[in-house]
Amino acid sequence: MTKNSLQGIIPDTLTNCSNLEVLELSGNFLIGEIPLNMGRLSNLLRLGLSVNNLTGTISPSLKNISQLERIFLADNKLTGTIPDELGQFPNLGSLVLGGNKLSGGIPETLYKYNQSSLILLDVGYNMLGKTLPSNFGDTLPSLRYLVLDDNNFEGHIPASIGNISGLLMLDLSSNNFSGQVPSSLGMLGMLNFLNLGGNKLEAKDIESWEFIGALSNCSSLQTLGLGGNKLQGAIPNSIGNLSPELQQLDMDTNELTGPAPINIGNLSALTLLDLSVNMLDGPIEGWVGKLKNLTALILGGNNFTGPIPSSIGDLTDLTTISLEENEFEGPIPPSMGKLKNLTALILDGNRFSGLIPSSIGNLSKLTHLYLGKNEFEGLIPPSIGNLKMLVKLHLNDNNLHGNIP
Known part of the structure; x- marks a missing residue:
């Protein structure tokens, strides 16, 4: 009965169906609280109430459903704490509570009872907090998906997470984690998604940057999010040894300095590279042309210098080029007119000069063209009159003249 238009409350009489094994009501418009007598469904294996408008708390009576294997209560308006009883099911494989207003911490019972069957734990987008115990990874050995993003967790990331050998997805973003990124994460050989962005993580010397080299062991890694932390100094050369399958690399809004390593060009599968809002400098000519699969190049808010290399025209999948607020100079290369998929070209606040090339008019999908605060x-x-899709055009603070087409 998922994805219908069911409305109203969940009738308490439903709990009289003592032989029910699957209750799936996700994706409706249900309101009110989860029935207090839900625990009477003693044979239930799967409880699915996600994506509704349910309120109130999670009933501790669920503890009576001892054989529960899957609990899906995500994307409601549930409040209160996660009951300790949810950590005591011997066969629990999936616990999905994300997108609510839950507070407190993860039940300690999850650690005490060694949930060897738990594969999916998703409590993202809540108001949960506290620190994770140092043995976190040792007590949840079978996890494949661990999602704790957009909460208030704090303290160090437990090194024991590196012991969850089958982990595929680890999302700890938008919390208050601090300290160093443990190099033990490099032991997660099957990992394909790692997002640590939006925390207070630090790196400022060779030792604290070792995790980048360790992550080169994660040969299936496709997404690495490190933006919005306190990473300092130069990006280590070991960045070029990351997985050849890496598609998204996000290191924006840190305190990175120096030039981007040339061997970042080794990451030929990248579709998104975001190094914006740092203090990086030097040219990009030595590496950017090697990233043939890029769709988004985001370098704004740094101190990059030199010209846009003509090789940028070889990156024909690009949809976004964001180079604003740097020290780039020279002309726009005519080869940029080859980027037929480009929708946003943002070059404001640099030292670009010369004529605006007529080949700009070939970018028929362009919606945003920002060339202001330069020396054109x-x-x-x-x-430019050919750009029929254009929504915003910035030409201010240049030395242009003539008519607007």
Whole structure:
């Protein structure tokens, strides 16, 4: 009965169906509280109430359903704490509570009872907090998906998470985790998604940056999110040894300095590279042209210098180029006119000069063209009139003249 238009409360009489094994009502418009007598469904294996408008707390009576294997209560308006009883089911494989207003911490019973059957734990987008115990990874050995994002967890990331050898997804983003990223995460050989962004994690010397080299052992890693932390200094050269399957690398809003390592060009599968809002400098010519699969190049808010290399025209999948607020200089290369999929070209606040090339008019999908606060001169090219999809055009603070097409 998922994804219908069921409304109203869950009738308490439903709990009289003592032989029910699956109750799946997700994706409806149900309101009110989870029935207090839900525990009477003693044969239930799967409880699915996600994506409704349920309120109130999670009933401790669920403890009476001893054979529960899957609990899906995500995307409601549930409040209160996660009952300790939810950590005591011997066969629990999935516990999905994300997108509510739950507070407190993860029940200690999850650690005490060694949940060897738990594969999926998702409590993201709540108001949970506290620290994770140091033995966190040792007590949940079968996890494949661990999602704790957008909460208030704090303290160090337990090194024992590296012992969850089959982990595929680890999302700890948007919390208050601090200290160093444990190098033990490099033991997660099957990991394909790692997001640690939006925390207070630090790296400022060779030792604290060792985790990047360790992650090169994660040969299936496709997403690495490190943005919005307190990472300092140069990006280590070992960044180029990350998985050849890496598609998204996000290191924005840190305190990174120096040039980006040339061997970042080894990450040829990258579709998104975000190094914005740091203090990086130097040219990009030595590596950017090697990233043939890029769809988004986001380098704004740094101190990058030099020209845009003509090799940028070889990155024909690009949809977004964001280079604003740097020290780039020289002309826009005519080869940029080859980027037929480009929708946003953001070059504001640099030292670009010369004529705006007429090849800009070939970018038929362009919706945002920001060229303001540079040193462009000469006529506004009439070919800009070909940009029928254009929504925003910035040409301010240049030395342009002539008519707007």
